[in-house]
Amino acid sequence: MSKLQSDALREAIASITNDSREKQRKFVETIELQIGLKNYDPQKDKRFSGSVKLPHIPRPKMKVCMLGDAQHVEEAERIGLDSMDVEALKKMNKNKKLVKKLAKKYHAFLASEAIIKQIPRLLGPGLNKAGKFPTLVTHQESLESKVNETKATVKFQLKKVLCMGVAVGNCGMEEKQIFQNVQMSVNFLVSLLKKNWQNVRCLYLKSTMGKFLSKDIQSCQRRGIKVLLSIGGGEGSYGLSSERDAREVAAYLWNNYLGGTSPSRPLGDAVLDGVDFDIEQGGAKFWDGLARDLKNLGKKKGSKGVLLSAAPQCPFPDEWDGGAINTGLFDFVWVQFYNNQPCQVSAGRGAFLAAWKTWQSVPAGKIFLGLPASKSAAGTGFVPAAQLTSQVLPLVKGSPKYGGVMLWSKFYDKGYSDAIKRHV
Incomplete structure (x- = not known):
């Protein structure tokens, strides 16, 4: 991608505003610019941050x-x-x-x-x-x-993942105003990147109820691919304060991403298959209640159910996910055998197998071996594909709860999954 194509941008804006007019909402839809980056290493490269004032206020009702x-x-x-x-x-x-x-x-x-x-x-x-x-x-x-x-200022900040999104307008604005906001946002972001346009993988423009991502999700689901919403992560500040808080979060997730209904579903009419617990801070309390509430909501008539997964660190028990996993409600547990030197593969056969066997004992459906997809995907724990297929997988594939291999993440996967999948 060498530059922003004006005609393509105008076409995308027209499509969004026309769709919004056809399906009148009780609220004004926000228009978001989503950006995917490439040739950046969040572990090594300097993380950028910058703000720019747009010509027009994207969210007039911003509090x-x-x-x-x-x-x-x-x-x-x-x-x-x-x-x-x-x-x-x-x-x-x-x-x-x-x-x-x-x-x-x-x-x-x-x-x-x-x-x-x-x-x-x-x-x-x-x-x-x-x-x-x-x-x-x-x-x-x-x-x-x-x-x-x-209200007119948007912020771009590189964190741990190479994607970001900012509000650049709303469906009540003139198309010319949206165009000007998007153009300024993109040009400012490009000025922050070390190689400018060479670091831009993709640009997406979508409204609150836009079809673009929902169609992609539904296409994956038709192919038998399960699509889950991951909550938590290593950034920001979050946690549950009470059982009531857990119930309210469960209701929000159900109505906005799963089988419930809401006038402002962020992914449109796509119904996700479940929720992934990637809890890395905020205390361990009440996540078990959230898991129970989500599973119970999934039992409603006409629902396809709610899959639950968790991504704990390999030291056992996990500091944050442990209580939730012990409910016995989780379908998949992808244990992170990386960035944890005492229990990852490089710790030695004995230490690694001891940790793997311990995780096999948890009351969950399938246990996955979580690994980085490349050396740059994690600080430690990368296992070359040849070593994984010849030395590691033969040790774990016979386990009764073995589910496969989880890779972090697709962005870093430059042929690693292709090299191992027939052995998994």
């Missing part, structure tokens, strides 16, 4: 809160902007649950100069962990203009 001194709180009230003064912040007393709830309530925060310095002392690191540390507003600036600037 912003002002953490202000008396003057800014008064100004916020005049323009109908939510605000909190220092006394309200003090009442939160660094309570993690309250700060997390605050971070979830708003898309972005602004703060007066006198307040922003006190944020770590008043709220702790919660807003920063959620990626929502406030933007400074001075008294020389118009608060209303700053709010509009915040």
